[in-house]
Amino acid sequence: MEKHYAVIGDPIEHSLSPGMHTAGYESLGIDAEYQRFHVKPSHLAEAVEGLCALGFSGWNVTLPHKEKIISLMDSLTPEALRAGAVNTVKLYEGQRIGHNTDGDGFVRSIEESLNGFKGKKAVLLGAGGASKGIALALAAQGMQIHILNRTPEKAKLLVELIKQWGGTATSGVFAPGDWLEDVDLLVQTTSVGLLGEPFPFTVQGISDQALVVDIIFKPGDTFFLHDAKKQGCRTMNGLGMLLYQGAYAWEFWLGGQAPVERMRQALKDQLLQRMFYKA
Numbered sequence: 001m002e003k004h005y006a007v008i009g010d011p012i013e014h015s016l017s018p019g020m021h022t023a024g025y026e027s028l029g030i031d032a033e034y035q036r037f038h039v040k041p042s043h044l045a046e047a048v049e050g051l052c053a054l055g056f057s058g059w060n061v062t063l064p065h066k067e068k069i070i071s072l073m074d075s076l077t078p079e080a081l082r083a084g085a086v087n088t089v090k091l092y093e094g095q096r097i098g099h100n101t102d103g104d105g106f107v108r109s110i111e112e113s114l115n116g117f118k119g120k121k122a123v124l125l126g127a128g129g130a131s132k133g134i135a136l137a138l139a140a141q142g143m144q145i146h147i148l149n150r151t152p153e154k155a156k157l158l159v160e161l162i163k164q165w166g167g168t169a170t171s172g173v174f175a176p177g178d179w180l181e182d183v184d185l186l187v188q189t190t191s192v193g194l195l196g197e198p199f200p201f202t203v204q205g206i207s208d209q210a211l212v213v214d215i216i217f218k219p220g221d222t223f224f225l226h227d228a229k230k231q232g233c234r235t236m237n238g239l240g241m242l243l244y245q246g247a248y249a250w251e252f253w254l255g256g257q258a259p260v261e262r263m264r265q266a267l268k269d270q271l272l273q274r275m276f277y278k279a
Ligand SMILES: NC(=O)c1ccc[n+]([C@@H]2O[C@H](COP(=O)([O-])OP(=O)(O)OC[C@H]3O[C@@H](n4cnc5c(N)ncnc54)[C@H](OP(=O)(O)O)[C@@H]3O)[C@@H](O)[C@H]2O)c1
Pocket: 125, 126, 127, 128, 129, 130, 131, 149, 150, 151, 154, 189, 190, 191, 192, 194, 200, 215, 216, 217, 238, 239, 241, 242, 243, 245
């Protein structure tokens, strides 16, 4: 193999990235491989040294390493600086360049459905790592951001961060409210629903013009998306975000255009296989 890529995380068995990237290499005849490595937090620095020593061209980074790996980079792209997190590393002339494709991957996944960002209102449920990347990327597109989180202090901290980057943001109570009436984009970024559990409140009364996204990526609707569909909203799950963060990582490493449709199919096949395997 000419080029070697990987994803590191803890846990890592669930990652769909190896299948997605490998399908992409095969479809374009690229001589590369993509592996997954289980790296515990206490071994992160050694793992990074090892990947460099073994001649890897780049790697993806997932939980819980996205913030800790920053101190091991030689430089950061503006996207990684903005997110305060790295999900993609490229080795270039011996230098470790930390990049982040999560936020822009989300933006790309909704841009056709939202039809313009500037001045529109986005409400984000949750203020964790995923919400932060998405909120900063949407604010950079000129959207007004409203953050609702179970722990209000974390929503307030995220609002301050968005403002520091020149965005417009407010926070509120993690409950239905007036915000439902004029929201253009509603994004569910909490982990509620991952195990099939119901969302704590309904979005009854939401504008039927809103685009509603649940970034959980599993086949079938979460309770949250099912509820939004009942209110007449257009809905989307997190598969698009996962796909485009991977496609942007590919393009950062290899240049050119990633084979997005082939990668999307590989993601869908893996998710269906998992559902079938569990049944
Ligand atoms: N589609 C994609 O590509 C993609 C990418 C990244 C993540 N994700 C998904 O996004 C979700 C969140 O990931 P993350 O990295 O942001 O996690 P995280 O940093 O741990 O944040 C978790 C968020 O969920 C909230 N939360 C957890 N349990 C809750 C409950 N019972 N009720 C209300 N709120 C609750 C937390 O609120 P508190 O602050 O109050 O604890 C926090 O806002 C996961 O399901 C993950 O699979 C998808």
